[in-house]
Amino acid sequence: MTSQPLAARVKTLDIFSAIADDLRQVESAIEEALATEDAMLDEVSTHLLHAGGKRIRPALVMMTSKFPGAQLGRAIPVAVAVEMIHMATLVHDDVVDKAEVRRGRPTVNAKWSNQVSVLTGDNLFAKGFSMLAQTGNTRVVKIMADVVYELSRGELAQLASYFQVNQTEADYYQRIAQKTGYLIAACCRLGGVVGGAEERQVEALYNYGMGVGLSFQIADDLLDFHGSAAKVGKPVAGDLKTGILTLPVIHALKHSQHADELRRMIETHNIGDTEIDRVKAILDEAGSFTYARQQADLHLNNALAELEHLPELATRSDLQVLADFVINRQF
Amino acid sequence: MTSQPLAARVKTLDIFSAIADDLRQVESAIEEALATEDAMLDEVSTHLLHAGGKRIRPALVMMTSKFPGAQLGRAIPVAVAVEMIHMATLVHDDVVDKAEVRRGRPTVNAKWSNQVSVLTGDNLFAKGFSMLAQTGNTRVVKIMADVVYELSRGELAQLASYFQVNQTEADYYQRIAQKTGYLIAACCRLGGVVGGAEERQVEALYNYGMGVGLSFQIADDLLDFHGSAAKVGKPVAGDLKTGILTLPVIHALKHSQHADELRRMIETHNIGDTEIDRVKAILDEAGSFTYARQQADLHLNNALAELEHLPELATRSDLQVLADFVINRQF
Numbered sequence: 324m325t326s327q328p329l330a331a332r333v334k335t336l337d338i339f340s341a342i343a344d345d346l347r348q349v350e351s352a353i354e355e356a357l358a359t360e361d362a363m364l365d366e367v368s369t370h371l372l373h374a375g376g377k378r379i380r381p382a383l384v385m386m387t388s389k390f391p392g393a394q395l396g397r398a399i400p401v402a403v404a405v406e407m408i409h410m411a412t413l414v415h416d417d418v419v420d421k422a423e424v425r426r427g428r429p430t431v432n433a434k435w436s437n438q439v440s441v442l443t444g445d446n447l448f449a450k451g452f453s454m455l456a457q458t459g460n461t462r463v464v465k466i467m468a469d470v471v472y473e474l475s476r477g478e479l480a481q482l483a484s485y486f487q488v489n490q491t492e493a494d495y496y497q498r499i500a501q502k503t504g505y506l507i508a509a510c511c512r513l514g515g516v517v518g519g520a521e522e523r524q525v526e527a528l529y530n531y532g533m534g535v536g537l538s539f540q541i542a543d544d545l546l547d548f549h550g551s552a553a554k555v556g557k558p559v560a561g562d563l564k565t566g567i568l569t570l571p572v573i574h575a576l577k578h579s580q581h582a583d584e585l586r587r588m589i590e591t592h593n594i595g596d597t598e599i600d601r602v603k604a605i606l607d608e609a610g611s612f613t614y615a616r617q618q619a620d621l622h623l624n625n626a627l628a629e630l631e632h633l634p635e636l637a638t639r640s641d642l643q644v645l646a647d648f649v650i651n652r653q654f
Numbered sequence: 655m656t657s658q659p660l661a662a663r664v665k666t667l668d669i670f671s672a673i674a675d676d677l678r679q680v681e682s683a684i685e686e687a688l689a690t691e692d693a694m695l696d697e698v699s700t701h702l703l704h705a706g707g708k709r710i711r712p713a714l715v716m717m718t719s720k721f722p723g724a725q726l727g728r729a730i731p732v733a734v735a736v737e738m739i740h741m742a743t744l745v746h747d748d749v750v751d752k753a754e755v756r757r758g759r760p761t762v763n764a765k766w767s768n769q770v771s772v773l774t775g776d777n778l779f780a781k782g783f784s785m786l787a788q789t790g791n792t793r794v795v796k797i798m799a800d801v802v803y804e805l806s807r808g809e810l811a812q813l814a815s816y817f818q819v820n821q822t823e824a825d826y827y828q829r830i831a832q833k834t835g836y837l838i839a840a841c842c843r844l845g846g847v848v849g850g851a852e853e854r855q856v857e858a859l860y861n862y863g864m865g866v867g868l869s870f871q872i873a874d875d876l877l878d879f880h881g882s883a884a885k886v887g888k889p890v891a892g893d894l895k896t897g898i899l900t901l902p903v904i905h906a907l908k909h910s911q912h913a914d915e916l917r918r919m920i921e922t923h924n925i926g927d928t929e930i931d932r933v934k935a936i937l938d939e940a941g942s943f944t945y946a947r948q949q950a951d952l953h954l955n956n957a958l959a960e961l962e963h964l965p966e967l968a969t970r971s972d973l974q975v976l977a978d979f980v981i982n983r984q985f
Contacts, residue, residue, distance in 0.1 A: 363810045415776060419769040437768055438750040438813060442806045444772075445746060445779070449803035452783055456796035464795050465787035472780035475773045479694045482769060 338648050341641045345385040345395065345402075346378060352403045353381075356450060367431055367443045371410055374426045380510045381406045386645070387514025387528045389637040397517045401463060404454040405510055408467055411447035412474055414440050419478055420565075463513060470509045477501025485566030488576055488586045495573050499540040500533070507536030520636075527632035531642065534626025539649045541619040544569035545612065548603060560599045566592065570618060571611035572602070579609035623650045669979050672972045676716040676726065676733075677709060683734045684712075687781060698762055698774045702741055705757045711841045712737045717976070718845025718859045720968040728848045732794060735785035736841055739798055742778035743805055745771050750809055751896075794844060801840045808832025816897030819907055819917045826904050830871040831864070838867030851967075858963035862973065865957025870980045872950040875900035876943065879934060891930045897923065901949060902942035903933070910940035954981045 339346060357368040381402035388398040416422070417430040418440045424430060432440040448471070455464045477498050484490055484498065511532030515525035547562045548571065562569055568576075568589070576582050576589075585605050588598050606612055626646050633639050670677060688699040712733035719729040747753070748761040749771045755761065763771040779802070786795045808829050815821055815829065842863030846856035878893045878900065893900055899907075899920070907913050907920075916936050919929050937943055957977050964970050 359807075361807055361810060363814050364807065412776075415772050418772050439810070441746050441749050441772060441775075442810050442813075445743075445775075446803060446806035446810070448776070448779060449799050449801075449806060453796055453799035453803060456792040456799055459792050461787040461790050461792055461795065464792065465784055468780050468784035468787055470780075472777060472784060475777035475780060476690075476692055476695065479692065479770070479773050479777070482773075483694050 338641065338645045339382050339386075341638050342382060342385045342389075345399070346382060348395075348399055349378065349381045349385065349402050349406070352399055353406055356403055356407060356454065363439065364443065364446060367435065367439065370428070370431065370434065371414075374428045376406075376410075376426065378406060380409050380506065383507065383510040383532065383645075384514045384517075386638045386641055387511045387532075387636070388518030390515075390518040390520050390524070390635055391637075393518040397458070398514065400454050400458060401513050401517050404451040405467065405513065407447045407451035407454070408471065409506065411444040411451065412471070414444040414447065416478065418444075419482070458517070460516070463516060466509050466513055466516075470505050473501045473505045481567065484568070486589055486592050487568070488589050490568060490573060492570070492573055495568070495570055496537070499537060499544075503540040504533045504536035507539070508532035524633055524635070527629045531626045531629040531633075531646075534622045534624075534629065535646050535649055538619045538622040538626065538646075541570055541615055541622070542650055545571065545615055545619070548606075548612070559596075560594075560602070563589075563599065563602065564594050570615040571606045574611040574614050575606045575609040579605050579611070581605045581608070619650055623647075669972065669976045670713050670717075672969050673713060673716045673720075676730070677713060679726075679730055680709065680712045680716065680733045680737070683730055684737055687734055687738060687785065694770065695774065695777060698766065698770065701759070701762065701765065702745075705759045707737075707741075707757065709737060711740050711837065714838065714841040714863065714976075715845045715848075717969045717972055718842045718863075718967070719849030721846075721849040721851050721855070721966055722968075724849035728789070729845065731785050731789060732844050732848050735782040736798065736844065738778045738782035738785070739802065740837065742775040742782065743802070745775040745778065747809065749775075750813070789848070791847070794847060797840050797844055797847075801836050804832045804836045812898065815899070817920055817923050818899070819920050821899060821904060823901070823904055826899075826901055827868070830868060830875075834871040835864045835867035838870070839863035855964055855966070858960045862957045862960040862964075862977075865953045865955075865960065866977050866980055869950045869953040869957065869977075872901055872946055872953070873981055876902065876946055876950070879937075879943070890927075891925075891933070894920075894930065894933065895925050901946040902937045905942040905945050906937045906940040910936050910942070912936045912939070950981055954978075 354372060357372060359365050359368065384402040384405055385398055413425065414431050417425060418432050418437050421432075422430050423433040430440075431443055452464065452467070455467055458464075477500075480494075480498050480501065484494065508529045509532070511528040512525055515528040520528065544562065547569065548560055550559070558564065563572060572585075572589075575585055579585060585602065588594060588602065594602070623646055627643060630636075630639055630642055633642075636642070685703060688703060690696050690699065715733040715736055716729055744756065745762050748756060749763050749768050752763075753761050754764040761771075762774055783795065783798070786798055789795075808831075811825075811829050811832065815825065839860045840863070842859040843856055846859040851859065875893065879891055879902065881890070889895065894903060903916075903920075906916055910916060916933065919925060919933065925933070954977055958974060961967075961970055961973055964973075967973070
């Protein structure tokens, strides 16, 4: 989601303190799952482990599994498998995006090659699904297989959407649900399933995750415009320069009195820092940033409302803090 | 395995005639599974469907499922999922091998891009695993996840093995088991599982598949040296030119009196048609082709011996014909 390491976040907000012990166990289990005699796989795995990551997804699995009587041993392998599959998608995404740096380190494709990335990603997918199969619960497998299906659809849709000025808000929401929402929602659903929650609680968790995921993605898209390059670790408005139109841009293309000018700028497929300043002025004037921020709040409030249905969940207040953190982090 | 279309093979040898109806149902189900509203995925799927394929793997699932009382409806979704996952590995392999043509048509990476290939492959993996999860049987999921794990290991091992003159026969066998054997063996094991076979029959099917897979791969490696370019559809000795050392080469590096000369030629990393003629003369003189052919026969005989344990399987004689075909096809 962002490029801050887990340690930094946890230190700042203690959002995962309730499950700190669980996360240590998850981390050891990830290391164990990545262990291999194969020289090349071992090099890549070590690189990925050292690159760290926030482990937000396994943390969500653990936090949403804390129902009365839940067994830690059931949740941990699922949390590990989810992180392996997430790692696989990141390794493949870096090939798709031709990215050279992730989490401050060279990507697998930059350090080795696209070939190694494709195969390492497949290897991580396979390991993740093998672990999920070992739970003996095909529902758990299907939840994650369907997430990977939607993720790949979302990435393909994004490739086809570059610089497309006629896309709608509905297109945007479908894409961010596929890219971010379904996986976060699935982590929460999986926590409920392995934690032995009742079906309506499992669905409340899913809805909570979807609200947090959508809210997070909109916040991340805003951060792309307003974060400083040094803080965010990416060039300002990198999305728009690449051709990815996010919610504030789509809003302004419809509502700004300068929509034609904005459209023409985007259709040049060549947006530099000078153009970005003008784009930001147009979006500001049209209230597009405010609108996007309101939408992020809306989805966050939807997420928080779902927590009402989960009085038995020991970590309910932690999920509330996590949701608030997602939207209130420094822009 | 080779580039002949299914229709050509079936016409020649009727090896799949016992399950021709099943295969028509499998084909419709593959089309249905690939159906999508997404424009880009639909284009790629249509391309992959038109490229055809021999459907050997789903055919093996169907042929090995014909135990008394087996339900067609249990085997077909598994056969379809296996083919989807196989397609995914082919699409990814073409990125890894930078291949431009497969089955006489441009590869997905050549026609679209590496990006589209990575994501389409992931999409096919996900669809395949989602279908396997829908069987409600996690064993079925685990069998295929473990195959994909081994396949990716084998491909990575192959990348690391290019032009490595010190590799052993054991290295070769591990690699071809990972690249070809485990998947063929898994198809046969899956047929047994969904056909309701007893455990010792399931293992006999697995061993049959492994023997056929290894035998096939050695035969294919021989074909690379001795097939005409027009017939095989690939350049002669393409493997060696690429740096892939197959069984006859590994044999000659150990047993030929010209082993030093052979080693030096390989270590130039630059083997053209002139060198290939000399390599073939060296391998011929060292009896390396004969040795490889004997090894292929050995694994085939191992496969055939396993069929003795399967008196109840209605398609047992068809599996015998199929195995004979694998090794006796035109070189």
